[in-house]
Amino acid sequence: MDADIVKKEDGSVELRPSEDLSDVQKAIVIDRIDEYDWKARVVGVAELGKRWKRNSGGLELPDAGSLQERAVLFRSGYDGLLQGSLGKSDKYDDPVISLVRERIPISLFYGVISMILIYGICIPLGIVKAIKHRTWLDNVSSIAVFSGYAIPGYVLGSFLLVFLGARLDLFPLSGFVSENFSELPLGAKIFDLFHHAVMPLACYLVGSFAFMTFMMKNNLMDNLAADYVRTATAKGVPYSSAVFKHAFRNSIIPIATTVGQNVTLIVGGSFLIEGIFDINGFGLLQYSAILEKDEPVVLGVLTISATLMLLGNVISDLCVAFVDPRIRFG
Incomplete structure (x- = not known):
């Protein structure tokens, strides 16, 4: 980037692109936060000359040549990706891959258990609600499900910490396991x-029950009203067979x-x-x-999240092919 950094008498900083650049080149966005904790940005011809003030004070400004375009920064951050390296954390001074390897199993534990409970409870509950539509069982379960949906997970977590954790002392207040976990049988x-x-699992589950339960109920009710189900029952097929x-x-x-869409949520926590x-x-x-502002960790997390999203799309296609007889690979 051909630009000059000018330090003003009042301590503010002004970034001036060179005059020989075209309007398109001047409008290129530069966004860089380095170890000096300052940001320089060119946003366009109309806003040229705007000042960017430094908050740290007293530190020597880097040269204009140290500024890089965003694509260059991302490329340098992914240099070792094919070798399994995501760089080293600025905060922890440890490899990013080791930090991720330590944290992912914890979120994976809660994510997998949550998904097993959500699908294992909501699918049967949705079936029962569809079959028992407009009965007392359907009405009571709807009130309970929507009441849980109205409470954010973090609000429920605060409530549980105060009453079940602090006052009643039924559950631990924090942590994944106890400090003496390694010494236990x-x-x-x-x-x-x-x-x-x-x-924590209660907080993970409370927001997903309503969505999954009513999706199962509404889908099943639509199919129970379809012509092929009425034809099957008219020909003597038992109602339970027509349903299931x-x-x-x-x-x-x-x-x-x-x-597949939940893969990122399962791992990401x-x-x-x-x-x-x-x-x-x-x-x-x-x-x-x-x-x-731990840039290597942020880039590593974005890389893993994007990979999980792609993996989730593949898993969704495989699941649909497994349950839908109209889809076959080959």
């Missing part, structure tokens, strides 16, 4: 792990598409819930890296 380790996981053998399989197809319960998971790592 196998049975005590399993109990300690799930004892710490009860309140025909209508259910078509109703589960939209549910199958959500499996929730930084709000992890922050409330002081769980050093992958979500909290992302949040702290942004706050600390």
Whole structure:
């Protein structure tokens, strides 16, 4: 980037592109936060001459040649990606891949358990609600599900910490496991792990129940009203067979598409819930890296998240092909 950095008498900083640059070149966005904790940006001809003030004060400004375009910065951050290297964290002074390797299993534990409980409870509940539509069971379950949906996970977490953790002392207040976890026998380790996981899992589950339950219910009700189900029952097929053998399989197809979409959520976790319960998971790592401006960790997290999103799309296609008899590979 051909530009000059001019330090004014009042201490402010002005970035001036060279006059020989075209208007298009002048409008190129430069966004760089380096170890001096300052930002320089060219936003266009109309805003040229705007000042960017430094907050640290007293530090020598780098040369204009140290400024790089955004594409160059991302390329330099991914130099070792093919060798399995995501750089070294500026905050922890450890390789990013080692930080991710430590944090992902924690978020993965909560994510997998949450998805098993969500699909394992919401699908049967949706089926029952569709069959028992407009009965007392459907009405009561709808009130319970929507009440949980109205409460944000982090609000529920704060409530559980105060009442079940602090006042009643039923569950640990923070952490993934106890400090003496390594000294416990196998049975005590399993109990300690799930004892710490009860309140965080409740926060993970509360927001997803309504969506998944009513998706299953509405899909099944639409298929139960279809002509092929009425024809099957008219020809003597038992109602239970018409529901589970025909209508259910078509109703589960939209549910199958959500499996891959949840891959990023399963691994990524929730930084709000992890922050409330002081769980050093992958979500909290992302949040702290942004706050600390830890550029290598942020780039590493973006890389992993993008990879998981692509993997989730593949998993969704495979799940749909498994439940939909109309789709076959070959």
